Structures are given as C-alpha cells and as structure tokens.
Amino acid sequence: MSGRIPKHFIDDLLARVDIVDLIDSHVPLKKTGANYVARCPFHTEKTPSFSVSRNKQFFHCFGCGASGNAIGFLMDFNHLDFVEAVEDLATFAGVEVPREAVDFNGTKPKQENTNDLYDLLEQVATYYERCLRTQETGKKAVNYLKSRGINDELAKAFMLGYAPDEWQALANRFDQKPLIQTGMLIDKEGRAYDRFRGRIMYPIRDKRGRVVGFGGRVLDDSLPKYLNSPETAIFHKGKEVHGLFELLRNNGKPKRILIVEGYMDVIALAGRGIHYAVATLGTATSQTHLDLLFRFSAELVFCFDGDNAGREAAWRAMEPAFSALKDGRQVRIMLLPQQHDPDSLVHEEGMDKFEERIRQSQPLSDYFFSALSSGLNLNEMEARSQLVNKATPYLEKLTQGVFRDMMFAKLNELTRSNRLDVSGKSTRLPQKPLTNRKQGNRTLPLPLPRRILALLIQHPELISKVEKNEIIWDGLEFPGIHLFKDILTGVLEKKPATTAILLEHYRNHPNEKIVKTLASLELFPQDQQVDARWLENEFSNGFDNLLVQARKEADFQKLLAKDKKQ
Known part of the structure; x- marks a missing residue:
C-alpha cells in the first residue's frame, strides 16, 4: 500500500520548481512588468487577465478568481487530485516522490x-497486444472482436490484447515478485501461475494513461465471464x-459523460463515434467514481438496460449520486429498450437518434x-407519509444549496405538506471575496x-521582523484581530520560504480562501521596483503603527464600557 508523501518533500519541491516555467510549458506566458500574463486557461476571455508572479510563485486570474501555487495549477489544469499533481510536479522537476509507510511492528517510516x-x-x-496480433491462438480473439465491430484502429486505441491459455506465460517472461504485487500472478504454496489465461485483455488505464490493472473476458462459456x-x-x-483516459484524450472537457455497464459498451460506442462513455469495473458506481467524473463534466448520464436488473442498477446509483450532487452538477438516467445494449441500439437506430435519447434522458429528480x-x-x-419517509434519507445527503432546497420543496408539493420543514439550514449566498474597495474610479487604501x-x-x-519581538495580545483591539493573530502565528510556526509554500500549508484550512485572496492583492503598481530594505521598513512601520492603534482602541473601548456602567 502506498504511503504518505512527506511534508518536507512537498515544501522542497515547491521551492525547487519555478511556477513561471511550469505554467509556460502549458500556457504560453508573456512578460508584463514584474509578472507574466496570458489568457486564462480556466475560462473564456478575449484579453489576458491571468497573471503569474515569479516572486510569489503564485498565479491568479482577475477574471474568474482562480489562484494557487504550482500544485494547485496542475490540479486545476489537468484535473488531478493532490497526490497526482505532486507526482506530476516531481516529474517536471526530475525527482522521484518518496513515500512513508508505517511498519505494523513499529513506527519507523520506510520508502x-x-x-x-x-x-x-x-x-x-x-x-x-503482441500475442493478439501474432500468436495463432490469438486469432479466435481477433475474430470475436471483429464480430463486435472492433477494427484494428479501435483495438490499438484501447490497447486490446490476448492472454495466452498458458499457466506461466508471464511468469516465464517477467520478474515474478512485482507480478505478484500487481495481481498478475497468483502465488499458491510457493508456486506462481498466471491469473489471466485464454482471455481477451482490456488494460485499465488511469486518467494519466498509466496501466494500473486489467480486465479479461473468456471466449467460451466458462466462468467467470469477466x-x-x-x-x-x-x-x-x-x-x-x-x-476515462481515452475519453479525455479525445476531448478534455466533454459536455457530458455517459456511464455504461461494460468494457465492450465503451469500446463499441467509441467505434460508432460516441467517445464520451466510461464504465465502472465490475462494481457499483460509487461517490468516488462520480466525484472523479464531475471533475471533467458537469453532466453525467447513467445508461442501463431496461430490464429489472437495469432498473435495480439505476436505483443503486441513487445513493452515491445524491451524495455527489451539488449546485451546478446534473445527473440523468437513461433506460434502454428491452433486449438492447448500447452497441446494438446504436447499430439499429444510428448515432444521431441514440444521442437524442441521451439528451432526452430523465433528470435524476x-x-x-x-x-x-x-x-x-x-x-x-x-401513502404521502411513506413517500416522505422514503425520500428524506436521500435528500438529506444533498449538500446545502439551491438544488437541495428545491428537492425538498418538490417533496412538500407532492405530499401536500407545505408546512413540513425537513430541509435543514436554508441556502446562503457566498460572501463576496475580500478585495480592494473602490469608490468611483478610485481604489481606496486597504x-x-x-x-x-x-x-x-x-x-x-x-x-x-516580527519573531524578534514578543507580542502581548492581551490589551489589543481592532476588527479582525483573531484572524490576524491566527495567520501571523501560522507564519511564525511554519516560516515558509515562499508564498507558494505558505499556501500549501493552508490547503483545506478554514482560512485558505482569505490567504489566497491576500496573496493575489496588487499592493504596488506592476512597474514599480520595490527595494527589499524599503519593503522591510514599510512592513515594520506598519506593524508598529497597528499595535499602537490597537492598544489605543482597546483603551477607548474600556473607557466606553466604564462610562456605561457609571
């Protein structure tokens, strides 16, 4: 099992990589003043509002508000999770990611x-792949694929192959220990043999294109079929x-993603021109699956057979779907006619009519x-009481938002229970981000x-300039003092070398948003050269003035309180 990535490695990695070089390799940048600019890769715009600072090691878009460090950019740009982004950044820097694992007999980390x-x-x-194309025994597999409409180009796109019907085809060609670790060999009483024999092989690739496992299908009636x-x-x-990898290779931002039931459905639909289908791997769709897919598209369509098994599968998808739904996301349900799978229906109706079925599929609600x-x-x-009791556990899984409120309103409408209040907290609109205030065309000082x-x-x-002086917080008073103290204390503890490293320490922290906002503020005109000594004086004098004002404010509040008592 993979261990955690050491925190010190992440800090060192952010210090090693120049964010300008990283982003420029994905989005060409142009130098303007002290920063670099481009049209934002996260929203459509005609004039550049995407700025990258080499001094801060930080990017910010003044149009859509996207911001962060090098890890955050890779997460947003390539739709990666945190660990994948760190791995990609390490590859860019030419270093390997160490891992920490804990021994069950102790706490000593190992790599x-x-x-x-x-x-x-x-x-x-x-x-x-080579066995499928060159071995005599692979011809039966080739004939099966051709019968399903899978041509050579499609087979290559999905890396389809054939596992020879031999007990030790892999064991005799590769190192056995890692084969056992990856599940390709079964170790029984000290003797290892191939897990997959006499099967068409479907490599399972993660969204970065790395082979992480396999699925295999028999060519006769033996079990298990898959x-x-x-x-x-x-x-x-x-x-x-x-x-998913093949889908993203064809279109990184699909309008919708179709979730079907099997490997062959995905491949056959791609052969018909529908390149936005994926399939779960012999397991029910989970919230993790849905959260992964929602990174790439705001609309997911479940495609199930129209028989009893298909309807049951559709209902099993309700619980993870409700847990994954939030404002801006949509799930639809598409049940196929009896005796049809996606491939046969496209073959019978044609792609245009099949895609029309997808567009007209039923909203989850x-x-x-x-x-x-x-x-x-x-x-x-x-009966209305039964409906409330059945529906409420699902609706309570929805995150707070307009959609959740509307679903409860629909339940109240159907059950004629307008006074029924089971929706929990009402929706709150997000507060406006912290920014420089403006009065007319003039920017007010912070x-x-x-x-x-x-x-x-x-x-x-x-x-x-702060850690040399002990600050006595008792007796200080100004608006936002608790937030100020929290962030100041955090920087004192961590002493990050750059803004990028500081942001990483605040990832998923309650103050992350405000720290990002403060990092993005333009405190000086871009063409102004800021001397290090002048900057130190500006900070030190400002900090001293703040403490003086805060003590005066605290004394004033005490006088007011005393005056009220008397």
Whole structure:
C-alpha cells in the first residue's frame, strides 16, 4: 500500500520548481512588468487577465478568481487530485516522490516506490497486444472482436490484447515478485501461475494513461465471464473507470459523460463515434467514481438496460449520486429498450437518434420521485407519509444549496405538506471575496491590518521582523484581530520560504480562501521596483503603527464600557 508523501518533500519541491516555467510549458506566458500574463486557461476571455508572479510563485486570474501555487495549477489544469499533481510536479522537476509507510511492528517510516509497477504493467500490456496480433491462438480473439465491430484502429486505441491459455506465460517472461504485487500472478504454496489465461485483455488505464490493472473476458462459456485485477498498491477498482483516459484524450472537457455497464459498451460506442462513455469495473458506481467524473463534466448520464436488473442498477446509483450532487452538477438516467445494449441500439437506430435519447434522458429528480411514488396513491395521507419517509434519507445527503432546497420543496408539493420543514439550514449566498474597495474610479487604501497581512503573505521572509519581538495580545483591539493573530502565528510556526509554500500549508484550512485572496492583492503598481530594505521598513512601520492603534482602541473601548456602567 502506498504511503504518505512527506511534508518536507512537498515544501522542497515547491521551492525547487519555478511556477513561471511550469505554467509556460502549458500556457504560453508573456512578460508584463514584474509578472507574466496570458489568457486564462480556466475560462473564456478575449484579453489576458491571468497573471503569474515569479516572486510569489503564485498565479491568479482577475477574471474568474482562480489562484494557487504550482500544485494547485496542475490540479486545476489537468484535473488531478493532490497526490497526482505532486507526482506530476516531481516529474517536471526530475525527482522521484518518496513515500512513508508505517511498519505494523513499529513506527519507523520506510520508502516505497510504485513507478516500477506502472512500468511493468505497461510491458505486460504490450506483450498481450503482441500475442493478439501474432500468436495463432490469438486469432479466435481477433475474430470475436471483429464480430463486435472492433477494427484494428479501435483495438490499438484501447490497447486490446490476448492472454495466452498458458499457466506461466508471464511468469516465464517477467520478474515474478512485482507480478505478484500487481495481481498478475497468483502465488499458491510457493508456486506462481498466471491469473489471466485464454482471455481477451482490456488494460485499465488511469486518467494519466498509466496501466494500473486489467480486465479479461473468456471466449467460451466458462466462468467467470469477466475477471478483473485484484486490489493492489496502484489499482483500486472503486476509484477507477474504464475509458476515462481515452475519453479525455479525445476531448478534455466533454459536455457530458455517459456511464455504461461494460468494457465492450465503451469500446463499441467509441467505434460508432460516441467517445464520451466510461464504465465502472465490475462494481457499483460509487461517490468516488462520480466525484472523479464531475471533475471533467458537469453532466453525467447513467445508461442501463431496461430490464429489472437495469432498473435495480439505476436505483443503486441513487445513493452515491445524491451524495455527489451539488449546485451546478446534473445527473440523468437513461433506460434502454428491452433486449438492447448500447452497441446494438446504436447499430439499429444510428448515432444521431441514440444521442437524442441521451439528451432526452430523465433528470435524476424526475426519475427519483417517479420511482419512489410508483404504486403509491398520493391522494391518501398514508401513502404521502411513506413517500416522505422514503425520500428524506436521500435528500438529506444533498449538500446545502439551491438544488437541495428545491428537492425538498418538490417533496412538500407532492405530499401536500407545505408546512413540513425537513430541509435543514436554508441556502446562503457566498460572501463576496475580500478585495480592494473602490469608490468611483478610485481604489481606496486597504485597512492597515489587511495590508500588513498581505505584505507578510506575499513576502513571508518579513516574519523575521516580527519573531524578534514578543507580542502581548492581551490589551489589543481592532476588527479582525483573531484572524490576524491566527495567520501571523501560522507564519511564525511554519516560516515558509515562499508564498507558494505558505499556501500549501493552508490547503483545506478554514482560512485558505482569505490567504489566497491576500496573496493575489496588487499592493504596488506592476512597474514599480520595490527595494527589499524599503519593503522591510514599510512592513515594520506598519506593524508598529497597528499595535499602537490597537492598544489605543482597546483603551477607548474600556473607557466606553466604564462610562456605561457609571
């Protein structure tokens, strides 16, 4: 099992990488003053509002508000999770990511590296491909694929292969220990043999294109018909979907993603021109699957057979769907006609009509209330009570927002319970981000506490001017003092070398948003050269003035309180 990435490594990595070089390799930048600019890669715009600061090691878009350090950029730009972004950044820097694992017999960390396992599975996939195309025994597999409409180009796109019907085809060609670690060999009483034999092989690739496991299909009536790799250090079937890498290679931002039931459905639909289908790996769709797919598209469509098994599968998807839904996300349900799978229906109706079915599929809200109220006479109070009891546990999984409120309103409407209040907290609109205030065309000066914090966040080395003096917080008073103290104390403890490293320490912290906002503030005109000594004086004098004002404010508040008592 992969261990945690050491915190010190992440800090060192951010210090090693220049964010300008990183972003310029993805989005061409142009130098303007002290910063670099481009048109924002996260929203459509005609004039550049995306700014990258080499001094801060920080990017910010003044149009859409996107901001962060090098890790945050890779997460947003390539739709990666945190660990994947760190791994990509390490690759860019030319270093390997160390891992920490804990011994069950103690707490001594040990290093783990999974890169060799990825390389091995890539070699295995290549070997299976070669077997499909060159071995006599692979002809039966080729004939089956052709019968399903899979041509050579499509087989290459999905790296389809064939596992020879031999007990030790892999064991005799590769190192056995890592093969056992990746689940490709089964070790029984000291004798290892191939897990996959006589099967068409479907490599399972993560969204970065790395082979993490395999699915295999028999060519006769033996069971199991499909067999997947077991859980390993690099493969977790509850987190991966088949076809996502191929989908993103074709279109990085699809309008919608179609979730189908099997490997062949994904591949066959791609052969028909529908390149936005994925399939879960022999397991029910989980919230993790949905959160992964929602990174790339705001609309997911479940496609199930129209038989009883398909309807049951559709209902099983309700719980994770409700947990993953929030404002701006949409789930639809598409049940196919009886005796059809996606491939056969496209073959019969054509791609245009099939895609029309997708567009006209039922919204989750309609399907949910229709399925729950089926068989209930809502003219009867008892039936309406049943509907409330059935629906409420699902609706309570929704995150606070407009959609949640509307779903509860729909439940109240159906059950004629307008006075029923089970929706919890009402929706709150997000507060406006902290920014420089404006009056007409003139930008007003920042309040002193905010300016001091912004200077410190953008130039963390200034903390040396604070740590020499012991601050007595008792007896100080000014608006936002608790936030000011929290952030100042945080910088004192961590002493980050750059703004980028400081931001990383505040990832998922309650104050992350305000720290990012303060980091993005333009405190000086871009063409102004700021001398280091002048900056130190500006910060030190401002900080001293703040303490003086804060003590005067505290004394004034005491006098007011005393006056009220007397």
